[in-house]
Amino acid sequence: MSDSWPRRRLLAILRGADEPLDAQELAKITGQHVTTVRFHLDVLTRESLVRQFQQPPRGRGRPRIGYSAVQRSVGYQDLAQVLADQLGADPRHRSEAAIAAGRAWGAKLDIGEHRVQSLEDAKDVTMMLMSELGFAPERDPSSETGDKVLIRLTACPLRELARTHSEVVCGVHLGLLEKVLARGGACDEMDVRLHPFVEPELCVARLELISAAREKTQGAATVPPGGDAEAFTTPSGRVAPQLRNADPNVAKQSAQQW
Structure with a gap:
């Protein structure tokens, strides 16, 4: 490669x-x-x-x-189905198991020395990691604030698998990202979320300082801002309720406004 x-x-x-x-x-x-x-x-x-x-x-x-x-000869779609079945019938349980697997992967990954002492550091590490994984990440400066950044993932290499098994595919990637940031020193400071398919070909990684995230979500249920998919969140490992959106324009507006 x-x-x-x-x-x-x-x-x-x-x-x-x-x-x-x-x-x-x-x-x-x-x-x-x-x-x-x-x-x-x-x-x-x-x-x-x-x-x-x-x-x-x-x-x-x-x-x-x-x-x-060139298409791989391995049947990844079938493999994902088998793995999803082995993780149980409950999507929430599968998500938690996938996140745990991603964290285990992140613990073994050779990432070099990248200290995460600020939100800017976390953004740089996320851009580097997602680039290496083939997600073609792009910064979204218009949405950045002092306590939140969004990174657009424009080319997921496992897009088709994620459409049918998002709780497994996205869960693994979320756990991996969380663990890599934690190894850099951000374990108790950063709220990490993945929002799959806010547009048909676009997913979004959201990094937010935990103190700011708690102020916004205290007393309210966490739901993804848009798209026909779950929002995967850490560090608690919780999975937000699924939000189904009949209007495709809402997802686009959400991607622009986060």
């Missing part, structure tokens, strides 16, 4: 795409120059991580070259 973050992001985007994408489309999505994108695609092709396809031209001209991620 290539250790270049731009290539990891391109690969994550291609894995989540429904059809091959060409270099121009990928450049528009990532904000990179098309020449840079073509360079990374050539590397990924040589590494047998993506495959090229000839596509019809737009108007006159030569056929376009589309790229698609």
